[in-house]
Amino acid sequence: MPTFADPAAPDTDDAAASARRPRARRKEARPSELTAAALDLFVEKGFAATRLDDVAARAGVSKGTLYLYFDSKEALFKAVVEEGxxxxxxxxxxxxxxxxxxxxxxxxxxxxxxxxxxxxxxxxxxxxxxxxxxxxxxxxxxxxxxxxxxxxxxxxxxxxxxxxxxxxxxxxxxxxxxxxxxxxxxxxxxxxxxxxxxxxxxxxxxxxxxxxxxxxxxxxxxxxxxx
Amino acid sequence: MPTFADPAAPDTDDAAASARRPRARRKEARPSELTAAALDLFVEKGFAATRLDDVAARAGVSKGTLYLYFDSKEALFKAVVEEGxxxxxxxxxxxxxxxxxxxxxxxxxxxxxxxxxxxxxxxxxxxxxxxxxxxxxxxxxxxxxxxxxxxxxxxxxxxxxxxxxxxxxxxxxxxxxxxxxxxxxxxxxxxxxxxxxxxxxxxxxxxxxxxxxxxxxxxxxxxxxxx
DNA sequence: GATAAATTACTGACCGGTCAGTCATTAATT
DNA sequence: AATTAATGACTGACCGGTCAGTAATTTATC
Missing domain, CATH: 1.10.357 (Tetracycline Repressor; domain 2)
Known part of the structure; x- marks a missing residue:
């Protein structure tokens, strides 16, 4: 169970795995993978300047998928705070x-x-x-x-x-x-x-x-x- | 050259003066009016979120005019710092x-x-x-x-x-x-x-x-x- | 002093690119 | 076969920057 407070657990099994198996269905893991990716980009670029396409890509997923789990950009950010x-x-x-x-x-x-x-x-x-x-x-x-x-x-x-x-x-x-x-x-x-x-x-x-x-x-x- | 006949001269509010005389030509005053407007909006909204349309409007001028005096948004910001x-x-x-x-x-x-x-x-x-x-x-x-x-x-x-x-x-x-x-x-x-x-x-x-x-x-x- | 010509400050519609959010389609799983 | 996770093309709004055109002002001419 990857958490973003732990830098020792990189995304070797989430994002990369999705790259190998393009459309694998992993309902459980997606939210935390997305919030982890979002945290990285929000911190690096800021909220407004972060593109959801990039967040999705970093989580090894498409933007549409992101919207399956979060209603909006703001909801995504709130989840990051709530989780982290x-x-x-x-x-x-x-x-x-x-x-x-x-x-x-x-x-x-x-x-x-x-x-x-x-x-x-x-x-x-x-x-x-x-x-x-x-x-x-x-x-x-x-x-x-x-x-x-x-x-x-x-x-x-x-x-x-x-x-x-x-x-x-x-x-x-x-x-x-x-x-x-x-x-x-x-x-x-x-x-x-x-x-x-x-x-x-x-x-x-x-x-x-x-x-x-x-x-x-x-x-x-x-x-x-x-x- | 400004004369005593210039009705805009005694007015302290630049934008308001321009509102009364839509296309008045005031080459000397424009840059500082624009940087003043820009400072307000940059401070309020940030650099990225500030629209040049708004800066121009606040200075009582159109966006095209802004580009007569400043090459780019960045140049405008630099002028704000340089002047202030x-x-x-x-x-x-x-x-x-x-x-x-x-x-x-x-x-x-x-x-x-x-x-x-x-x-x-x-x-x-x-x-x-x-x-x-x-x-x-x-x-x-x-x-x-x-x-x-x-x-x-x-x-x-x-x-x-x-x-x-x-x-x-x-x-x-x-x-x-x-x-x-x-x-x-x-x-x-x-x-x-x-x-x-x-x-x-x-x-x-x-x-x-x-x-x-x-x-x-x-x-x-x-x-x-x-x- | 009046009028026309030349100059240029100013305008705003427009373009190209960007991006949050949507949805019809595709494919993995049961 | 049915269900549903996942996709990515699409939309519409937004905005920095451009430019052909407009009008205020100056200069030239009578």
Whole structure:
């Protein structure tokens, strides 16, 4: 069962197989093959500039077939998000609910999890995509806001409140704190999927290190010497 | 030559004037009217999604006229940047060359100047536009990189080096420091021109305050006691 | 100062190419 | 044979760019 979070499972058996057996009928596998292909192209070209002919071709299928499984281009995109990002978010909520360590560790775990399951995978291009196209496709923006952004912010909010309640973090303006936390992460993916490819390179690990350092240093309640 | 008999002269609204006098000939004024209209639409819709018919209409002119003054859509965009952003950059370079105060003040002045002349004007949408479309229009990305980004980074680099050389700032990894400085500014404009319009509001002043605070606190050499 | 001729800013219909979405046909499976 | 997954030619809307034509303005002539 191929998922696009796993780069080790290339399309050797789906698209290529279809190339060998032109009209093979594989009802079960098609949707995920199509969303995987769509993710690649959406991230590379953006939503508007991605042609459904190309998505279908990459999935080893014709455009008509694509329309058997998805009602429209927008529906296809929604499926990509639903399949790729929402599960990661659900997993993070699960981790949060069961967590028992310090809030700083929890926060670190959440952000690191985001980096490993979204930021540093093919899904990392999605935030930039949303930012780029939200004006022209308000319905998509709304969908993403409801399904991802608001849930993600709630998670961060809960983590921060947990830390403040325990006296571990100093009293914070939670909302603007959320912004400050996610801004550099977003920026990183935005950078990666835009100017990076034309001379303005950036080193993710170092950038994140710097930002993490500033963040933790700025949040903690008691500035102890051990830092 | 415009005379006092010209009824369009006292009118501030170019497009409206043209609407009253359909085919009036105003060779001098057209280019700037067109770039102004183009900036509005490019920022609102993006480069690809902006129709030249609309740009022309907003400037009170037909599409054919647009092509009398600009060779292509790309040329129009380049003119927008050349006319709107490059002069502000040149002014900043000028201010830098003549500056004599502290480097912290200089830095503050540069960033504030950016906010007032670019970030907080209609031009503020341009960075997001570039980020959004650089992949699909590499020539535009290259142009913007050469004309704006590299010059802007050079300016920041010089300001930081000035501070380090004077012992005012601690020794810094200049390049990554540049990234850390501009990331939140970029993020602010990106935010403003994308998700903001759909429920995720942000307060620029407060956001910038927070970031400025963190930044200055992190740069200074050793204001008091140990570190 | 009036009129005609020349110039050129401006127009908008048109062209070629693109692409989301449709549907009659074809072929794999049961 | 019946069912249905898959196809790809087709449609209609859209848009960057073109160009033959139109009209505002200037220059030449009387």
């Amino acid at each position: 990002i929402v599960p990661a978010l659900a997993a993070a909520e699960q981790r949060f609910a069961e967590y028992e360590g310090s809030s700083a560790e929890l926060l670190r775990s959440l952000l690191l999890g985001w980096w490993q399951q979204i930021g540093n995978t093919r899904l990392g291009g999605v935030p930039k995509l949303i930012i780029s196209e939200s004006r022209n496709f308000p319905e998509i923006a709304q969908f993403y806001h409801d399904r991802v952004i608001s849930r993600g912010r709630s998670l961060l909010r809960a983590a921060l409140q947990r830390g403040v309640a325990a006296g571990e973090f100093r009293p914070l303006d939670i909302e603007s704190c959320i912004d400050v936390i996610i801004a550099p992460l977003l920026m990183l993916t935005v950078w990666r999927y835009s100017l990076c490819s034309c001379g303005n390179d950036i080193e993710p690990e170092r950038f994140l290190d710097t930002q993490f350092g500033i963040l933790i240093h700025g949040l903690l309640a008691a500035p102890e010497g051990a830092r | 952003i490059v002069p502000a950059l040149a002014a900043a370079e000028q201010r830098f060359a003549e500056y004599e105060g502290s480097s912290a003040e200089l830095l503050r002045s540069l960033l504030l100047g950016w906010w007032q002349q670019i970030g907080n004007t209609r031009l503020g949408g341009v960075p997001k536009l570039i980020i959004s479309e650089s992949r699909n229009f590499p020539e535009i990305a290259q142009f913007y990189h050469d004309r704006v980004i590299s010059r802007g980074r050079s300016l920041l680099r010089a300001a930081l080096q000035r501070g380090v050389a004077a012992g005012e700032f601690r020794p810094l990894d200049i390049e990554s420091c540049i990234d850390v400085i501009i990331a939140p500014l970029l993020m602010l404009t990106v935010w403003r021109y994308s998700l903001c319009s759909c429920g995720n509001d942000i307060e620029p002043e407060r956001f910038l305050d927070t970031q400025f605070g963190i930044l200055i606190h992190g740069l200074l050499a050793a204001p008091e006691g140990a570190r």
